[in-house]
Amino acid sequence: RRFVIKPIDGSCGVNVFLVNCRDEYDHAIKSAGPNAMIQRYIASSSGRDLRVWTVGEHTVGCVMRHSSSSFRSNYAQGGSASVCALSDDAARMAVSAARCLGLEFAGVDLLFTPEGGFTVCEVNGNAGFRTLSAVDRHSPILRRLFEYITDRYVQ
Structure with a gap:
């Protein structure tokens, strides 16, 4: 079975490996470091995902990221991105994932399931928005984030 190994504190798709055999596993564990995690590989989402930004109880942006050369779709790893519409189910899932972790601002990565739905790949509490700004x-x-901070924390 194929699976993904990545560091729990990683970003931008660095040191994320698709493992197919024992030799790849040994290399991935060594490269990802002592705080690595193993994730199920979802072939139906290989090379594509949604990055959804949330602020409070709302989504504020979404791009589809895709790569024709890697199972990783990260913009920082050479992937492409385009603005896309977000379904109600995907929006609810992203907001719920951020809320479960107590995050007021997050970047939630959603993978495409074989059944046509979504599953959470990861939730980034320190999410940049370079990809969204580029497309x-x-x-x-930014306006929504500053409005949220002002409404919630500035007296």
């Missing part, structure tokens, strides 16, 4: 210059993400 949508009119994104409201």
Whole structure:
């Protein structure tokens, strides 16, 4: 069986490995470091995912990331991105995942399941939005984030 190994504190798809055999496993564990985690590989989402940004109880941006050369779709790893519409189910899942972790701002990566739905790949509490800024210059993400902070914390 194939699976993914990555560091629990990683970012940008660095040291994320698709493991097919024992030699790849040994290399991946050594490279990912002592705090590695193993994830199920979802072939139906290979090379594509959704990055959804959440602020409070709302989604504020979404891009589809894709790569034709890697199972990883990260923009930082050479993947491409395009703005995409977000289904209600995907939006609820992203907000719920961020809420479960107590995050007021997050980047939630959703993978495509074989059944046509989504599953959470990871939740980033320190999510950048370079990808969204690159493909949508009119994104409201900064305005929505500052409005949230002002409404919630500034008296």
